[in-house]
Amino acid sequence: MTDDLIDRLSSDLRPVRTGGVVVRLGLALSAGGAVAFIGVAWLLGLRPDMARAVSSGMFWAKLAYTGAAATAGFLCIERLSRPAGKVGLRLAWLGLPLASLVGAAVIQLLDVAPGGGRHLVMGGSAMVCPGYIAATSLPVCLMLIWALRGLAPVRLRLAGAAAGLAAGGLAAAIYSLHCPESGAPFVAIWYTLGILLPAAAGALAGPRLLRW
Amino acid sequence: METSEADLKILMLAALDGDARAYRAMLGDLRLRLGGYFQRRLRRDPDDVEDLVQETLIAIHKRRETFDKAQALTPWVYAIARYKLIDNYRRAGRRVFVPLDDAASELRVEDESAAVDARRDIERVLAELPERTRRLLHSLKIEERSVAETAASLGMSEGAVKVAAHRGLRGLMDRFGAGANDD
Incomplete structure (x- = not known):
C-alpha cells in the first residue's frame, strides 16, 4: 500500500522553483494590500493635504514604523510557514523603529507647552484609529490565511500572530495615507494598538484557521 | 546501515x-x-x-x-x-501525551534549550528509580535496545526484564504522569 503511494508520489514529481514560499506569501500580502488600499482610498479617502504631507518627517516616520512591523511579521511568517523553521532574531527588525518612535514620543511630551500633552496623545481620532487599522488589515489577513494553509506551519499560534503582525503593519501603513495625525505619542500608542489587534486575533484563531 | x-x-x-x-x-x-x-x-x-x-x-x-x-x-x-x-x-479527541522516549529522540534532531530541559527532566525522573530498574529502562527506552539484549547485559531473564520494565514505568506514571495512563 505504502509502496503504491511512493510510486504514485514519485511519478507525480515536478521540479519545485526556489523561493516559492516567499513568492506565495508576497503575492498574498500584495493582493490583500491592494484591496485594503482601495478600501481606505474609497471609504475613508486619502488625506487632503497629501501634497504638503509628503515633505513632513512624520509622514515618512509613520510609514517607516508601520513598514518595519509589516517586514518583521513577514520575515517571521516566512520562517513559521516551514516545519522546523525558527524565528530567531527576526522580530528584532521591529526593535530600532519602535525604540525611535517611543523616544520621539517622550521627547515631544517633555517638550510640549502645558495642556498640549493631551492633544499629542489623543489627536482627533484616537478612538477610531485602532479599529480602522484592524478593519483595514482584514483583506490582508484573509489572503495570508489562504497562503499559509497551502504551506506547512506547525506552530499555529505563533504563525497566526506573525501573520496578524504583518497584516496589521501593512494595514497601518495604508491607513497612514488617510490619517493626518502627526503626534509621535499618538502613533506610538494608537497605531501600535491597531497593529497588535490583528496580531492578537491571529494568535487566538491560528490553531483553528491554519490547520492543514 | x-x-x-x-x-x-x-x-x-x-x-x-x-x-x-x-x-x-x-x-x-x-x-x-x-x-x-x-x-x-x-x-x-x-x-x-x-x-x-x-x-x-x-x-x-x-x-x-x-x-x-x-x-x-x-x-x-x-x-x-x-x-x-x-x-x-x-x-481521536484524546489528551496529547508525548511519551518519555519522545523527548530523548527529539535530541537527535534539535538541540534547543527545550530539548536540553527535557533531557534534564528525564534524568531527574530516572534518578528517582532503583539503580537496576533505571539501567533497565535506560537500555530499553533511551538506547532502544531489545528486551533480549537488555536481559543479557543485565544478567536477567527476558521475562524478568519485561516485568521490571512494566513495574518501573507504572511507578513513573503514578508519580509523574497524572492522567497519562488511561488504558
Missing part, C-alpha cells in the same frame, strides 16, 4: 530539481524512519502507524516547497511527522 542526513538531503535536493529516482529512494528511506517514529509513539494504536506514515509522506510531497535548502532535511521531516502525530491525537 542507516542513510545519513547528508545523503538524504542530497536526494531531496535532486528531487526538488525533478529527479524522480532520487525522490523514490528518499521516500523509501523516510518511510522506514517514519514507521519507527510512529511505532515508538503509538504502541496502543498500531493500526494508525501505517496511516500516519502515508499521511506524512503525502504532506512531504504536497508541501515540499516549504523545505528550506539551507537547512537540514530530517528536522523538517520530523516536524511534519510530529504535526501529523499531534493531529492524530487531536482527531
